[in-house]
Amino acid sequence: MHRSASRLTRVLACAAVPVILTVAGCSSDSGKDSGSGSGKKSDASSSAKPNSKASTAVEKAVYSTLPEPCKTVAAKTIETIVPKAKDGNGTAAKSNDLASRASCSWNGLDEAGLKGSQYRWLSISLVRYDSLASVGTGSKRAEDEYAKQVEKAKVVEGAENMKPEAAGGIGDQATSFTFTTKKDGDFSNTTVIARTHNVIITLDYNGTAYEGADAPDHAKLLADAIAATKETVASVEAANQQKQPEQAPAPSNS
Template sequence: MHRSASRLTRVLACAAVPVILTVAGCSSDSGKDKGSNDGKKSDASSSAKPNAKSAAPLEKAAFATLPDPCKAVQTATIEALVPEAKDKNGTATKSNDLTSRASCSWNGLDEDGLKGSQYRWLSLSYFRYDSHASLGSANARAEEQYNKQVEAAKASEGAQDPKAEAAAGIGDQGTSVAYTVKKEVDFSNTTIVARTQNVVITLDYNGAAYEGAGAPDRAKLLQDAITAAKEAVASVDAANKQPAEQPQSPQPQQ
């Protein structure tokens, strides 16, 4: 009995040896493979990383500043669009960065005795974008804002039957959105959204009639708004043109 138990112990011990060697061998081989694979993975990961030198640089923003919004539309245009404006110079909205955001508004009530009164309100806003490594190019960011402004105009509170149309000849992109808002009287609203390079312009123009006056002509409101929007776009280009350098007078020779 004792002899059989000793023999069984030796058999189990011998049988375990190849298993241990196999595991050890696998461990040794896997270590070599792992080192080799790590090298390959390291090479692959390093090759997958973008090369900063080869990456195409983002385009430089076309416009570096914004015009004064209260002076972006001609005085004659303001007088035509907003008769009897309370302040023909406009009311600027406060901004902590006038090179990126700026806006101005005008309003006025033109009273005509027994013929009633006409109210007009005009607002002009600018948004300017720079190229940013994590946010994209200046033009792409402006286009995104342009699309948001168009959708916001169509979803204006109280807007009835908003009608959006392409507005040609106003910057690189232009859209007009016309609709009616019912308050104590019907307001006819027109919003022009335009983009010129990295700047987005939003112009709101509305009118209403009081005391029996005829309702504003919606087609004329639209045309007037387009006229003002074109001037607002042109002002962006003018604000970014550098003044011509004055020729220097020759220095007298000693």
């Protein structure tokens, strides 16, 4: 009875140990002294064998860097959607790691005399996620964060007439949002949140009219925002393309 109770205690102790440790700590039930050297060879090799889950390397992230944030869209695009931009080159935000987090913004006021003025503001932000064994692949991490950002975008403070819609044809996932705000004027706002593999892109584009000019057209703002987001996705891909090494010529048989 004493021997049976001792063995049951040992089994229960092994069951409580995390999976990663069970092979090393509870591989044998013989009760022999593991340090005596008298155990079977199979027992020793079993104890030394690493756990397959622990030893499997996490899949490498698809993208390893980000493009220059102020060059994610072409200069012609900025001229079109942000007329009379104060700085056509954009204003980049400070970042300690531009390969993982970067953003740029543009703004401009297009004055048309008696026809009034049109103001536009554009911001493009990029965040890249690496693969980490403790939390998963870069793409899975980005996918989880994308879902959080989409939910957060639905409840922007002061937003009216919020309209979220799935936006197809942009990276792996994308959602667009159109809404209005009345702070400092009647602004028409568009946001596009997109994911391309392990990178999340957030594009904010808004505008308003002054001095009797017609209010910005929401449909036009959305179309411009989607086009700029697609351009940004292409820039991420281009920044990560590496020149394939030239293959050495095949040896001659002559």
